[in-house]
Amino acid sequence: xxxxYNTAAHKGYLLCHTCHLLSKAATHVHxxxxxxxxxxxxxxxxxxxxxxxxxxxxxxxxxxxxxLLPIMTVTMSGKGEPDTIFSGVKELVLGGMWxxxxxxxxxxxxxxxxxxxxxxxxxxxxxxxxxxxxKERTILYRITETVGRWSMIDIFxxxxxxxxxxxxxxxxxxxxxxxxxxxxxxxITMFAAMSFDPRLIWDxxxxxxx
Amino acid sequence: MSQMIKAQxxxxxxxxxxxxxxxxxxxxxxKKGExxxxxxxxxxxxxxKGNSLDYSLALALTSLILFFMANFNVLLRxxxxxxxxxxxxxxxxxxxxxxxxxxxxxxxFIVSILAPLLKIxxxxxxxxxxxxxxxxxxxxxxxxxxxxxxxxxxxEVYxxxxxxxxxxxxxxxxxxxxxxxxxFAALIPFMAATDASLDDHExxxxxxxxx
Numbered sequence: 001x002x003x004x005y006n007t008a009a010h011k012g013y014l015l016c017h018t019c020h021l022l023s024k025a026a027t028h029v030h031x032x033x034x035x036x037x038x039x040x041x042x043x044x045x046x047x048x049x050x051x052x053x054x055x056x057x058x059x060x061x062x063x064x065x066x067x068l069l070p071i072m073t074v075t076m077s078g079k080g081e082p083d084t085i086f087s088g089v090k091e092l093v094l095g096g097m098w099x100x101x102x103x104x105x106x107x108x109x110x111x112x113x114x115x116x117x118x119x120x121x122x123x124x125x126x127x128x129x130x131x132x133x134x135k136e137r138t139i140l141y142r143i144t145e146t147v148g149r150w151s152m153i154d155i156f157x158x159x160x161x162x163x164x165x166x167x168x169x170x171x172x173x174x175x176x177x178x179x180x181x182x183x184x185x186x187x188i189t190m191f192a193a194m195s196f197d198p199r200l201i202w203d204x205x206x207x208x209x210x
Numbered sequence: 211m212s213q214m215i216k217a218q219x220x221x222x223x224x225x226x227x228x229x230x231x232x233x234x235x236x237x238x239x240x241k242k243g244e245x246x247x248x249x250x251x252x253x254x255x256x257x258x259k260g261n262s263l264d265y266s267l268a269l270a271l272t273s274l275i276l277f278f279m280a281n282f283n284v285l286l287r288x289x290x291x292x293x294x295x296x297x298x299x300x301x302x303x304x305x306x307x308x309x310x311x312x313x314x315x316x317x318x319f320i321v322s323i324l325a326p327l328l329k330i331x332x333x334x335x336x337x338x339x340x341x342x343x344x345x346x347x348x349x350x351x352x353x354x355x356x357x358x359x360x361x362x363x364x365x366e367v368y369x370x371x372x373x374x375x376x377x378x379x380x381x382x383x384x385x386x387x388x389x390x391x392x393x394f395a396a397l398i399p400f401m402a403a404t405d406a407s408l409d410d411h412e413x414x415x416x417x418x419x420x421x
Contacts, residue, residue: 005250006234008227013234015227018354019414020256022227036418037350092378100377103370138230138251149364152321156371157378159302159318162309164288164379166295171382175311183317190361202231202251 005206009199014041045197049126055192056119062184063112069178072158076171084178085109085154107153108182115151115189118144122196129204141198148193151186155179228253259409263341269404270333276397277327284388285372288379298390299323299368325363326401332356333404340416350417357410366398 008015012025016034023035025043032041045051070082083091085108092101118140125137158175165173223236228248237246242260247253281299288295299322306315336353339346346352372391379385 007232008234009232011234013225013227015229015232017229018357019350019417020226020229020411021414022225036414037354039354097377100374104374134231135251138253142230142253145361149361149367150370152364152367153371153374155314155318156322156368157375159306159314159322160286160297160372160375161378163297163302163305164286164295164375166305167290167293170290170293175306175309175314180311180313183314187317194361198230198251199232202233 005202007202007206009043009203010206014043016041017045044199044203045195048195048197048200049123051195052119052192053123055188055195056116056123059112059116059185059188059192062181062188063116066178066181066185069181070176071154071178071182072161072176073174074165074171075174078169082176085182088154104154107150111147111151112182112185112189115144115148115193119189119192119196122201126200126204131204134201134205137201138198141193141196141201144189145193148186148190152183155183155186226255228255256411257409259407259412261407261409263337266333266404266407267337267341269400269407270330270337273397273400273404274330274334276393276400277330279393280390280397281323283390283393285390285394286376287386287388288383289386290383296388298388299394321362321364322368325359326365326397329356329359329363329401330404332359333408336413336417340413345417350414353413353417360405363401365394365401369394369398 008022013022014025014032015022016037016039018039019034019037021034021036023032023041025032025041033039034041067085070084071088073080073082075081089101089105089109092098092104122137122141125132158173158179161173162175165171222239224239225234226237227234228251230253231248231251233248233250235249237256240246240256240258242258244258245254246256248255283298284296285298286296300319303315303319303323306312306318332352332355335346336349336356339349372394376385376387
């Protein structure tokens with residue numbers, strides 16, 4: 001028999017996710033609001049798994065056009081050259097700008113892919129009630145939550161370049177549809193990370209003894 | 211006698227739940243600068259910062275001034291063959307809009323201009339009345355909105371974007387950096403310091419309705 005953990009859900013307490021006040025749940029009331037800040041209280045984020053699945057799958061689908069379509073087109077002396085995320089990194093490598101290439105590779109390719117894979121892994125592990133290394137999985141979750149924003153670098157670079165390089169026939173830079181898809185991936189994975197409830201990872205430990 | 215000691219000890223601790231793993235545990239009364247971590251998953255559950263409101267307000271005011279300097283001055287200036295092209299943060303948003311990519315234009319506008327500005331303004335709305343021992347209506351909603359905005363304010367990522375753009379253009383043209391770039395670079399540590407100086411537990415406690 002496993003140790004029964006003292007959790008808020010077990011003892012009938014609800015933690016407010018807005019103001020961190022702990023209140024005793026009344027079982028006969030349908031919806032409870034935090035007595036301090038008025039936020040609706042939930043023991044776990046509502047529909048956390050299905051929401052996170054839906055958002056993660058959407059991000060996977062959007063990730064395809066984000067990589068296939070050009071994120072921007074540089075036109076120099078009338079000759080246009082569309083750039084995808086990957087070809088942008090390749091050009092930096094060919095131009096000898098290694099540190100920059102690594103930075104963009106990390107922010108635009110490694111981070112979104114890792115984020116999607118980690119979210120998928122966390123969802124599957126919760127779905128199959130895994131009790132393997134919950135602490136490490138919680139740390140993985142915290143990483144996905146904090147690192148995702150850095151994927152926005154490429155979008156910002158495009159926003160800066162399009163306004164700066166407007167030299168008529170000499171050189172212009174235009175954004176591409178890939179950037180829209182990529183921005184979508186970043187925003188949707190951020191929402192996915194927010195809708196995932198790390199407490200679900202720990203719930204599996206409790207249901208073990210039943 | 212023993213009951214009294216127990217009662218005393220209990221008034222010094224309070225029950226809380228970990229937001230990451232739901233463990234229920236007592237945290238002792240924290241002194242300034244002390245942190246409480248969850249014994250099971252290690253999450254930072256509480257931190258007593260003990261900074262005065264003046265300290266946070268001073269940092270927020272500095273951030274606001276730097277924000278306006280960063281947005282109403284020239285960020286980058288490019289010279290190619292006698293032609294000069296200037297830009298600031300909003301002109302990038304505008305150009306994306308003109309090119310028909312309104313989705314990214316809106317996204318960049320929110321995360322680089324709107325969210326940082328609203329964050330600072332929300333803080334003023336909550337902190338100034340608290341400093342004067344009063345509370346404005348909807349202060350709790352505003353403070354909760356401030357916390358919601360936090361992940362969407364991406365000034366530091368934008369700064370890195372500027373540097374990447376600078377390096378990319380370096381061999382193509384002469385780039386001069388404007389006052390806005392220095393202001394923007396200064397804004398980032400000040401905004402981070404403002405956030406770090408705030409003790410959200412303490413603010414929520416002071417926003418609690420008095421009856």
